[in-house]
Amino acid sequence: GENVEQHPSTLSVQEGDSAVIKCTYSDSASNYFPWYKQELGKRPQLIIDIRSNVGEKKDQRIAVTLNKTAKHFSLHITETQPEDSAVYFCAASADGNFGNEKLTFGTGTRLTIIP
Amino acid sequence: DAMVIQNPRYQVTQFGKPVTLSCSQTLNHNVMYWYQQKSSQAPKLLFHYYDKDFNNEADTPDNFQSRRPNTSFCFLDIRSPGLGDAAMYLCATSRITGGANTEAFFGQGTRLTVV
Numbered sequence: 001g002e003n004v005e006q007h008p009s010t011l012s013v014q015e016g017d018s019a020v021i022k023c024t025y026s027d028s029a030s031n032y033f034p035w036y037k038q039e040l041g042k043r044p045q046l047i048i049d050i051r052s053n054v055g056e057k058k059d060q061r062i063a064v065t066l067n068k069t070a071k072h073f074s075l076h077i078t079e080t081q082p083e084d085s086a087v088y089f090c091a092a093s094a095d096g097n098f099g100n101e102k103l104t105f106g107t108g109t110r111l112t113i114i115p
Numbered sequence: 116d117a118m119v120i121q122n123p124r125y126q127v128t129q130f131g132k133p134v135t136l137s138c139s140q141t142l143n144h145n146v147m148y149w150y151q152q153k154s155s156q157a158p159k160l161l162f163h164y165y166d167k168d169f170n171n172e173a174d175t176p177d178n179f180q181s182r183r184p185n186t187s188f189c190f191l192d193i194r195s196p197g198l199g200d201a202a203m204y205l206c207a208t209s210r211i212t213g214g215a216n217t218e219a220f221f222g223q224g225t226r227l228t229v230v
Contacts, residue, residue, distance in 0.1 A: 031215070032215065032216045032217075034218065034219070042223075043205065043221040043222065043223055044158065044205070044221050045221070049218060051215070087155075089157055089158070091219075095211075095215060095216070101146060101163075101165055101211055101216050102148070102160055102163050102170060103148065103163075103207070103216070103219050105150075105157045105158050105159075105160075106157060107156075108155075108156070108157045110155075
């Protein structure tokens with residue numbers, strides 16, 4: 001089955017600086033890679049996702065890059081703000097067949113923005 | 116409007132006493148997931164349904180069962196809760212369209228306490 005590793009587990013960044021979180025996956029069939037943000041005591045919420053047919057996707061201060069050959073993808077947050085402080089999870093899934101459609105999460109990164 | 120609704124939000128059960136957690140969705144999604152999330156850890160997939168097809172994770176204890184009587188509802192049954200089963204249980208849904216998975220929406224979760 002799919003195995004998703006995520007680094008670093010904790011990250012502290014000065015407000016205004018950039019933050020980068022990296023994930024690797026094991027299943028070459030995976031083709032959908034979402035990133036979730038979870039604030040304390042709340043549900044995970046999607047912030048950006050990417051499919052394997054593109055290498056990069058951007059949404060304002062957030063971007064995700066994907067290297068399918070190397071099986072890794074990264075989240076980039078620029079001009080960080082205090083409200084970016086949360087736990088971020090990467091995830092991976094494949095097409096819907098034989099159970100591969102399941103969403104497997106990485107281990108999470110606790111991001112702290114220092115004012 | 117809440118799209119994935121979990122009940123109850125908080126559940127206290129006695130050691131060994133069966134408990135059922137419920138999840139309903141208004142999104143008409145064909146995939147429903149149950150995750151277990153312990154403090155400061157990633158959501159751990161217990162099982163998921165793709166339509167009526169049930170997929171059990173290999174390391175999900177036999178103590179955990181699930182039912183999906185229709186598209187909208189899914190239940191998690193814990194037959195004999197132990198202290199180690201205390202956690203947040205998250206239900207999520209997604210839609211597979213043309214074989215491709217899409218954003219997963221999470222419920223607010225049920226925090227289970229075992230006494």
